[in-house]
Amino acid sequence: MGEGSHAEIGQVWPRDGHIRILGTVVTGGTPDETPVDEPWTLRLTSRERRKAPAPTVADRIVNRLKRSVTRSAERTPSRLFFPVVTDGPHFEAVVPVRDLAVRDALPREHWDLHLVSARGGKKLVLRVGRHHDDLPGKKQIVKFPEQTEAGVDVLPYYTDGDHLSVRCARRDSAKGASA
Secondary structure (H helix, E strand, O other): OOOOEEEEEEEEEOOEEEEEEEEEEEEOOOOOOOOOOOOOOEEEEEOOOOOOOOOOHHHHHHHHHHHHHOOOOOOOOOOOEEEEEEEOEEEEEEEEHHHHOOOOOOOOEEEEEEEEEEEEEEEEEEEEEEOOOOOOOOOHHHHOOOOEEEEEEEEEEEEEEEEEEEEEEEEEHOOOOOO
């Protein structure tokens, strides 16, 4: 994939407990119809979890006690993956809000979205964003509805670079929080 390759958003529908994203894989400003070796996957990467320090001994003991009570041994990983349906260069991905409103939710967390696949033995990682609509600065203009699940507010938003990200905030710490 060359310069200007990205996953161009056509529509974002945050409602009914899901964030539905429709778009087109674009290379050099035009739809990229070249087949890929593996199906596309939507990858969400947490900015905060990848920076999180290793748990202390006390944290591990507390977590072990929690796991013995809840029987849930898994911490939320720093990357989440969701299936993508494609039709030529067009794609659709759906992220269930409940998958972001996790049991071990951080006070505030930001997830960056990428489409991931491979072509010719090389990994393809495309940032999801909206750049071909002649409307720069979407962060200040486009506001999506927030959804709440299990005490966590989940809100898709455009970044300063017109890429799509998702902000999650625990309700008890969401007051005054912004993307």
